[in-house]
Amino acid sequence: MEDDGILLNFSTTPSTPKKPTVKRGNDRGVSKPSVSSTTPRTTIPVSAPTEEGTEETPEEEATTGLAPGTKIRHGRAQIASSLFSSNPLIPTTYQKKSLSTREGASNAPMLDSSSFTGIGIESDLADHLVNKYNVTTPTNVQAKAIPILLGPSSSVKTDHTEDVDVVVQAETGSGKTLTYLLPIVNRLIAASTAPKDVTDPKQQPFGDRMVGTVAIILTPTRELAQQVLGVLTQIVSLPRPKDENMRRLHWIVPGIVIGGDSKAKEKARLRKGVNVLVSTPGRLLDHLENTKSFDISNLKWLVLDEADRLLDLGFEETLKKIMNYIDARTMMGGNEKYRDLLVGKQWPKRRQTILCSATLRDDVKQLAGWSLVKPAFVSGTDTKRDASKLLAAGHIDEEDEEMKFTTPNQLKQTYTIVPAKLRLITLLAMLRSCFYDKRTRKSVNSKVIVFFSCCDSVDFHYDLFAHAGKPILDEDSDEEDDGDDDEQKIMKKALNDIVGKQEAKKFAKNLTGNNKNFKSNRSDDIASDGKNKKKAAVVEEASQISTLLGEKQIFRLHGDLNQQIRSKTFAEFSKAKAGVLFCTDVAARGLDLPNVDRIIQYDVPTDLKDYVHRAGRTARLGKTGEATLFLLPSEMDYLDVLKAQDLFPESITMETILKNIAEQGDDFQTPAQDIQNTMENYILSDETHVMLARKAFWSTCRAYATHPAAEKHIFHVKRLHLGHLAKSFALREAPSNIHEKTKGKKRKDAKNERMPGLKKFEGKDKPTGSYKNIKDPLKRNFDHAGEFAIASAASMTDGPTTKKKKKNPPPASR
Numbered sequence: 001m002e003d004d005g006i007l008l009n010f011s012t013t014p015s016t017p018k019k020p021t022v023k024r025g026n027d028r029g030v031s032k033p034s035v036s037s038t039t040p041r042t043t044i045p046v047s048a049p050t051e052e053g054t055e056e057t058p059e060e061e062a063t064t065g066l067a068p069g070t071k072i073r074h075g076r077a078q079i080a081s082s083l084f085s086s087n088p089l090i091p092t093t094y095q096k097k098s099l100s101t102r103e104g105a106s107n108a109p110m111l112d113s114s115s116f117t118g119i120g121i122e123s124d125l126a127d128h129l130v131n132k133y134n135v136t137t138p139t140n141v142q143a144k145a146i147p148i149l150l151g152p153s154s155s156v157k158t159d160h161t162e163d164v165d166v167v168v169q170a171e172t173g174s175g176k177t178l179t180y181l182l183p184i185v186n187r188l189i190a191a192s193t194a195p196k197d198v199t200d201p202k203q204q205p206f207g208d209r210m211v212g213t214v215a216i217i218l219t220p221t222r223e224l225a226q227q228v229l230g231v232l233t234q235i236v237s238l239p240r241p242k243d244e245n246m247r248r249l250h251w252i253v254p255g256i257v258i259g260g261d262s263k264a265k266e267k268a269r270l271r272k273g274v275n276v277l278v279s280t281p282g283r284l285l286d287h288l289e290n291t292k293s294f295d296i297s298n299l300k301w302l303v304l305d306e307a308d309r310l311l312d313l314g315f316e317e318t319l320k321k322i323m324n325y326i327d328a329r330t331m332m333g334g335n336e337k338y339r340d341l342l343v344g345k346q347w348p349k350r351r352q353t354i355l356c357s358a359t360l361r362d363d364v365k366q367l368a369g370w371s372l373v374k375p376a377f378v379s380g381t382d383t384k385r386d387a388s389k390l391l392a393a394g395h396i397d398e399e400d401e402e403m404k405f406t407t408p409n410q411l412k413q414t415y416t417i418v419p420a421k422l423r424l425i426t427l428l429a430m431l432r433s434c435f436y437d438k439r440t441r442k443s444v445n446s447k448v449i450v451f452f453s454c455c456d457s458v459d460f461h462y463d464l465f466a467h468a469g470k471p472i473l474d475e476d477s478d479e480e481d482d483g484d485d486d487e488q489k490i491m492k493k494a495l496n497d498i499v500g501k502q503e504a505k506k507f508a509k510n511l512t513g514n515n516k517n518f519k520s521n522r523s524d525d526i527a528s529d530g531k532n533k534k535k536a537a538v539v540e541e542a543s544q545i546s547t548l549l550g551e552k553q554i555f556r557l558h559g560d561l562n563q564q565i566r567s568k569t570f571a572e573f574s575k576a577k578a579g580v581l582f583c584t585d586v587a588a589r590g591l592d593l594p595n596v597d598r599i600i601q602y603d604v605p606t607d608l609k610d611y612v613h614r615a616g617r618t619a620r621l622g623k624t625g626e627a628t629l630f631l632l633p634s635e636m637d638y639l640d641v642l643k644a645q646d647l648f649p650e651s652i653t654m655e656t657i658l659k660n661i662a663e664q665g666d667d668f669q670t671p672a673q674d675i676q677n678t679m680e681n682y683i684l685s686d687e688t689h690v691m692l693a694r695k696a697f698w699s700t701c702r703a704y705a706t707h708p709a710a711e712k713h714i715f716h717v718k719r720l721h722l723g724h725l726a727k728s729f730a731l732r733e734a735p736s737n738i739h740e741k742t743k744g745k746k747r748k749d750a751k752n753e754r755m756p757g758l759k760k761f762e763g764k765d766k767p768t769g770s771y772k773n774i775k776d777p778l779k780r781n782f783d784h785a786g787e788f789a790i791a792s793a794a795s796m797t798d799g800p801t802t803k804k805k806k807k808n809p810p811p812a813s814r
């Protein structure tokens with residue numbers, strides 16, 4: 001089993017320097033000398049010259065260099081090792097220059113005289129776009145797809161004389177949302193507008209909300225659903241027709257049903273009639289199964305936004321069920337009452353299905369079999385793609401030029417090779433560089449998104465960047481000390497840890513006599529139980545101020561947060577002029593967060609497509625932006641994986657990034673070590689911080705184990721140096737005691753948890769919240785990981801379990 005390496009690594013004690021070991025029989029708990037003995041070590045990371053394409057990837061050594069400086073905290077020996085010793089060699093740049101041959105912004109509106117009316121959009125709607133959105137000129141994909149989607153009602157001639165299903169593949173940030181929304185809204189508006197003097201009942205404008213849901217848009221995440229609803233709501237609210245002889249009925253009601261919202265309220269809205277519905281699959285299926293008044297008999301459009309993601313997430317079964325319900329309920333050709341009214345070229349004769357994504361490939365074939373009828377394929381690039389290739393049986397040829405992913409031309413892609421120990425400080429240095437221009441010595445506004453592989457890591461970094469370096473709330477010297485008793489002081493301090501000083505003060509004022517509440521809130525911060533989290537959200541703000549980042553605002557977003565805080569964070573980060581969003585892949589797809597300057601992929605995505613989507617949160621609609629990938633020295637072969645997709649990020653050396661924290665000249669080592677110490681001291685200052693760091697560490701290891709088999713030669717947990725990795729969680733030693741929880745049944749569950757790919761999405765509706773119904777807490781946590789939330793290590797404070805027990809595990813530290 002591929003995963004065996006985990007056992008070997010988890011049972012070692014990385015922070016203990018090892019003597020050369022001899023392989024004893026079958027003992028998987030003993031490090032193999034072959035790994036460590038061949039690796040060149042340096043005290044300062046250096047670059048070894050290699051030739052492009054012929055570089056060797058050094059393995060990380062299985063020993064750690066320890067600097068003196070033992071501290072005793074929480075009853076255990078803590079050894080502070082130097083950041084700049086015993087790191088593996090970093091080969092020099094793999095790729096110095098981007099090899100992109102295309103020029104100009106590829107996802108911007110077109111530069112010619114194209115207009116929306118020119119591609120068939122009604123002039124009232126086109127004017128509305130200009131006034132509401134300042135959207136004047138279509139993008140390439142809009143110009144190609146909209147006339148096809150307008151069908152026979154289009155004034156623009158296409159190869160299609162009737163309505164067809166459409167597959168839209170276009171770069172991130174190229175306006176795919178309007179590509180599918182505009183034709184639907186245009187056709188609905190055309191159906192509800194008619195000359196005032198018309199007498200023929202069949203020519204009368206249509207305007208009955210009770211027709212039910214005529215269009216459904218499915219998205220993989222709640223945030224994306226909310227975003228689409230926002231755009232939809234704006235474009236359906238047209239003013240009166242400019243032409244005074246025309247009459248338009250206002251009846252189109254947009255709506256949303258997503259996990260995390262009140263089902264009863266959603267039912268009530270559906271009963272009244274929601275005409276264009278945006279939804280996540282699990283909740284949609286729930287209403288199809290349980291809401292009698294949900295009428296889709298007149299459904300004309302079904303849009304699968306981020307269609308490949310909908311399949312990735314294990315929604316396939318849910319989607320099939322949805323399609324079956326839709327087929328069954330629309331089979332009769334719609335509700336009799338409306339059958340004669342929903343005629344005319346504005347209404348598609350048959351239900352039209354639209355698939356959208358920046359990364360549609362093999363997945364389309366899966367969908368094509370059961371959801372599409374002879375689809376037209378529209379690509380946002382100028383390459384004329386052959387839909388038949390996408391839809392043909394058999395595997396898509398990786399070498400096929402047409403099948404490679406494309407990213408916006410103006411997106412600058414970079415990567416940096418950073419040894420495990422130095423990851424955290426390099427992240428901090430890169431973030432600081434985003435807010436401070438060293439040349440002009442001025443602070444700058446910037447918006448940055450950092451992607452992590454799991455919720456626990458997001459929580460850890462959010463907490464660390466928010467609080468490390470801040471003076472701890474000192475109750476005795478607090479000016480506003482109003483004679484709290486001891487218990488309240490303790491509570492106030494803990495709150496300070498959780499929500500920041502300002503919030504803690506506010507909250508503490510309301511505390512009087514409510515100690516019980518407070519205590520539960522405190523523990524909520526480290527618990528991942530959904531119920532408790534809800535309570536924590538009572539005091540939770542969508543952002544905090546980071547002392548480490550010069551008082552910049554930081555945010556977090558992941559699938560384990562409750563819906564209110566997710567929505568609030570999404571809205572506030574969208575509005576913010578500057579700040580950092582720490583997130584999982586819940587924010588990778590489709591989210592249009594304005595003016596993001598830089599993306600940092602701190603953990604490599606487990607799906608190559610997510611590399612493209614994460615990077616695509618910047619450089620949208622013709623704007624510039626940079627996306628940087630962090631790699632360990634042992635992960636350099638991932639560049640070949642990217643290269644095979646024509647993705648050629650340029651190298652930035654770690655030293656270049658670290659120089660951003662140099663105070664005098666180019667000496668970055670001293671400040672780096674100082675800041676690292678500050679962060680480590682923060683972690684050591686409180687047991688809850690240690691717990692957060694340990695959970696993040698283990699969840700990251702588990703997420704690492706979910707890289708696909710084809711990438712195991714690059715990302716194998718065996719190759720992680722756990723002691724060094726611990727340093728990147730500001731821990732002075734790798735968490736240990738991993739055997740204690742390995743008992744009986746739990747062992748089996750824990751194994752599943754380590755390998756989410758195996759049990760992925762067994763239950764239904766996980767991504768929309770019904771994971772709470774799953775009784776087994778381990779499984780529940782794991783399953784919930786489905787919604788971009790791998791490894792919420794609720795039950796694990798000591799890390800995952802091992803299959804093989806060691807009789808006397810060595811102490812984790814000296």
Ligand SMILES: Nc1ncnc2c1ncn2[C@@H]1O[C@H](COP(=O)(O)OP(=O)(O)OP(=O)(O)O)[C@@H](O)[C@H]1O
Pocket residue numbers: 109133134135136137138139142170171172173174175176177178357358589590591592616617620621
């Ligand atoms: N023709 C246009 N002119 C100006 N702005 C536009 C135009 N079309 C779309 N936009 C804006 O461009 C931004 C990106 O659009 P959208 O989110 O639909 O991109 P996308 O292609 O779906 O990206 P992703 O693949 O990341 O989901 C949005 O803010 C949208 O309002």
